[in-house]
Amino acid sequence: MAIREHIKYNPSADCIEGLEDCGSGKRTRQLARYALVFFAQGICRAWKQPLAYYFTANGVSAQKLQCVLREVLDAASKAHIPIVATICDMGTANVRAIKDMGSDINNPYFVHNELKIFTIFDVPHLLKCFRNLFRKYNILLPTVTVATQQQLMQARWSDIKIAYEQDKKNPLIFRSLHKLKDFYLYPVGQTAMKVKVAAQTLSRTVSVYLYNLVQQNILPPRSLATATFIQEMDELLDSLNASARVALDGKPFKCIVSEESGHTSFWEDAFRRVNQYKFIRKPDDEFNAHHWKxxxxxxxxxxxxxxxxxxxxxxxxxxxxxxxxCINQDGLENLFGNIRAGCGSNENPTVTQFIGSLKTQIINGLTNQGLKGTNCEEDELTLLSNLRSLLEPAAGVSESVESMNESSIEIAGTSLSNYSNSSAFAVDIANAVEIGSLQTLSVAYVNGFIIKKLFSNFVCDRCSYILSSDDTEPCNQFISSKEFSNSKNKLFYSSKQFVIAVGTGITVLENKLPIICEKNNLQDVATNLLNQEIDFSFITCEEHFYFLKDFLLKSICRIGIPWYCTRLVRNLRSEASRQISARTKRKNFA
Structure with missing residues (x-):
C-alpha cells in the first residue's frame, strides 16, 4: 500500500515514525513510501487477523522479503496459527522471492520448519493481468470446436469491441451487455485496477452474446475463439473465487470444493488449456507467437x-x-480500504496515520464500514483477536516533559548547525549570547518555556538563581519585548549559562539527528550524545544536579526532535510544490 512521505517523532515509542522499518531493529534513514502488511485468514473457519506490518522506501527486495516472510511464519507458529499457504500478487519481488525459496509450477510450495507452504497468486489480480495481455495480444487457442471439429483459432479483443458497439445499436431500452461501459474497453489509471471491470468484460454474458452474433452471421466463425476464451476465464474465476455451498445453474464450479464438486478434474483440464495458450502480437501471424510463457x-x-x-x-x-x-487477498484489500477510510478517505496516509488507523480498525474488530465502490467483495470474516492491549499506555514516558506544547515552540535560524566541533561552536555561542546576537534570542525564549515547565511542579531557590536572570541580559531582549505589561514581568528569563547549554545542545542534536534518526530509543541515544557535549558545570545545586541535568537533556530532545521532523516535512512539501509548479509551467509552455 502506498503511503505519503512524512516523519513525526513518537514520544511514546521514542522513535521517529516515517522511516523505512523492516522489523527486528532493521530501520534505515530513508523515508518510507510503502506499507507491507502480512494478513492471515482461516481456511476451515471464517476468521482473519493482521499479523505484521513494515515500511519500505522503494518497495522490498526479494531477499529482504524472504527474511521477513520467514520471521512472520515463525511468529505465527509460536502463536499456534498453522500456515499452509501464502497468497500474493505477481509483483516482481514476490515472484522472485517464492522462486528463490524453491517454489515453481511443478512444485508450487516451499519448505519452512519441515512443513510445506503452498504458494498461490491472487486470482482477481491474475484476471486483471490477463485482461491486459488480451488487449495487447491475440491469443492462439488450440482447441476451439467448430462444427464438431477442433481448430486452431485466435481470440481477439477487437471482437469484444464489435460486440459492444453492436449492442449499443439496439433500438430498445434493454441491452444484453448493459453492465459494460465505454471505459471498460479502454481501461486506464484507477479503472484498470478495478477487478469488476475485468470480471464483467470477461464474463459468461459477453461470451454468450458473442456466440449469438456468430450464429446470426454478424461476426465471422473465427470469433468463436474469443467466446471460448472468455468462457474459460469466467469458469476459472468461478472455480477459484467461490464461497456458495451449492452451485448456481450454468455456473457448475461457482461453489465450495468438495470430493463430488469436480473441481480437481476441471483444474487439471484448465491447466492443460492455459498451458497451450500462445500470444500473438500481429493479427493472423501465428509464426510470431510467443513460445515462452x-x-x-x-x-x-x-x-x-x-x-x-x-x-x-x-x-x-x-x-x-x-x-x-478464502485463498485470495480480499480480506487484505478490505483492510487497506478501512485504513484509508479511518484516515478520512485519504488515499496516501502517512506512517503515523497508517499505524493509528490500523490499530483503530483492529480494536473495532475490522467491522464493515459500508464503503461503496471498493475494489473487492466483502470477505465475510470475523477478527480473531482485537488486541485490546494496544489501548494500554506505554511505560516510562515522562509526563511533565511530554506535556510540552511542541507546536508552540519554534527555534529560529539554522546558523548554529554549521559547526561540526562542539567545543568550537560552544565558544561562538557564548560570544553570541554575551552580545545578544539575533540567533540566540529564540534560544533564550525556549529556555523561558523550559523554566516555566520546570518550576510549575518544583521549587528550589538555588536552582531558580542558576537558571534564571533578569530582563537586562542582552539575550533576553526578545522576551522583554513580548511582555504583556511594563509594570510586572510575567515571562521567564534565562541565565546566560543556561542559554549557552541549550544552544550547544540543540546544535549538537541538529548535527547528530541525520545520523541517528533511525534508532529505536532515540531519546536515550540522543541524551547520551548530549551528555558528552554539554557543559553542566554551571549547575551548582548539589541536591538537584542530576535531576536538573536529566530534565534539561530530555527537554532539549523533546523540543528538538519534533522540530527537526517538522522542518524536514516542510522541505518535502516545498520540493513537491516546486516540482508540480515546474510540470505545470512546462505543460502550459507546450
Whole structure:
C-alpha cells in the first residue's frame, strides 16, 4: 500500500515514525513510501487477523522479503496459527522471492520448519493481468470446436469491441451487455485496477452474446475463439473465487470444493488449456507467437497447480470442503480500504496515520464500514483477536516533559548547525549570547518555556538563581519585548549559562539527528550524545544536579526532535510544490 512521505517523532515509542522499518531493529534513514502488511485468514473457519506490518522506501527486495516472510511464519507458529499457504500478487519481488525459496509450477510450495507452504497468486489480480495481455495480444487457442471439429483459432479483443458497439445499436431500452461501459474497453489509471471491470468484460454474458452474433452471421466463425476464451476465464474465476455451498445453474464450479464438486478434474483440464495458450502480437501471424510463457500465464499455471495440491493436502488433514474465496487477498484489500477510510478517505496516509488507523480498525474488530465502490467483495470474516492491549499506555514516558506544547515552540535560524566541533561552536555561542546576537534570542525564549515547565511542579531557590536572570541580559531582549505589561514581568528569563547549554545542545542534536534518526530509543541515544557535549558545570545545586541535568537533556530532545521532523516535512512539501509548479509551467509552455 502506498503511503505519503512524512516523519513525526513518537514520544511514546521514542522513535521517529516515517522511516523505512523492516522489523527486528532493521530501520534505515530513508523515508518510507510503502506499507507491507502480512494478513492471515482461516481456511476451515471464517476468521482473519493482521499479523505484521513494515515500511519500505522503494518497495522490498526479494531477499529482504524472504527474511521477513520467514520471521512472520515463525511468529505465527509460536502463536499456534498453522500456515499452509501464502497468497500474493505477481509483483516482481514476490515472484522472485517464492522462486528463490524453491517454489515453481511443478512444485508450487516451499519448505519452512519441515512443513510445506503452498504458494498461490491472487486470482482477481491474475484476471486483471490477463485482461491486459488480451488487449495487447491475440491469443492462439488450440482447441476451439467448430462444427464438431477442433481448430486452431485466435481470440481477439477487437471482437469484444464489435460486440459492444453492436449492442449499443439496439433500438430498445434493454441491452444484453448493459453492465459494460465505454471505459471498460479502454481501461486506464484507477479503472484498470478495478477487478469488476475485468470480471464483467470477461464474463459468461459477453461470451454468450458473442456466440449469438456468430450464429446470426454478424461476426465471422473465427470469433468463436474469443467466446471460448472468455468462457474459460469466467469458469476459472468461478472455480477459484467461490464461497456458495451449492452451485448456481450454468455456473457448475461457482461453489465450495468438495470430493463430488469436480473441481480437481476441471483444474487439471484448465491447466492443460492455459498451458497451450500462445500470444500473438500481429493479427493472423501465428509464426510470431510467443513460445515462452508470459508472467500472467505462468501465474495461472502456478495457482492452478498449487490450489490442486493444497486441496489434496487438506483432504489428508480431514478437511471436507474448501472455500476458494478464502485463498485470495480480499480480506487484505478490505483492510487497506478501512485504513484509508479511518484516515478520512485519504488515499496516501502517512506512517503515523497508517499505524493509528490500523490499530483503530483492529480494536473495532475490522467491522464493515459500508464503503461503496471498493475494489473487492466483502470477505465475510470475523477478527480473531482485537488486541485490546494496544489501548494500554506505554511505560516510562515522562509526563511533565511530554506535556510540552511542541507546536508552540519554534527555534529560529539554522546558523548554529554549521559547526561540526562542539567545543568550537560552544565558544561562538557564548560570544553570541554575551552580545545578544539575533540567533540566540529564540534560544533564550525556549529556555523561558523550559523554566516555566520546570518550576510549575518544583521549587528550589538555588536552582531558580542558576537558571534564571533578569530582563537586562542582552539575550533576553526578545522576551522583554513580548511582555504583556511594563509594570510586572510575567515571562521567564534565562541565565546566560543556561542559554549557552541549550544552544550547544540543540546544535549538537541538529548535527547528530541525520545520523541517528533511525534508532529505536532515540531519546536515550540522543541524551547520551548530549551528555558528552554539554557543559553542566554551571549547575551548582548539589541536591538537584542530576535531576536538573536529566530534565534539561530530555527537554532539549523533546523540543528538538519534533522540530527537526517538522522542518524536514516542510522541505518535502516545498520540493513537491516546486516540482508540480515546474510540470505545470512546462505543460502550459507546450
Amino acid at each position: 508470459l508472467p500472467s500465464q505462468r501465474g495461472w499455471l502456478h495457482t492452478l497447480r498449487a490450489t490442486t495440491e493444497l486441496w489434496k493436502f487438506l483432504k489428508t488433514q480431514g478437511v471436507k470442503t474448501l472455500k476458494t474465496k
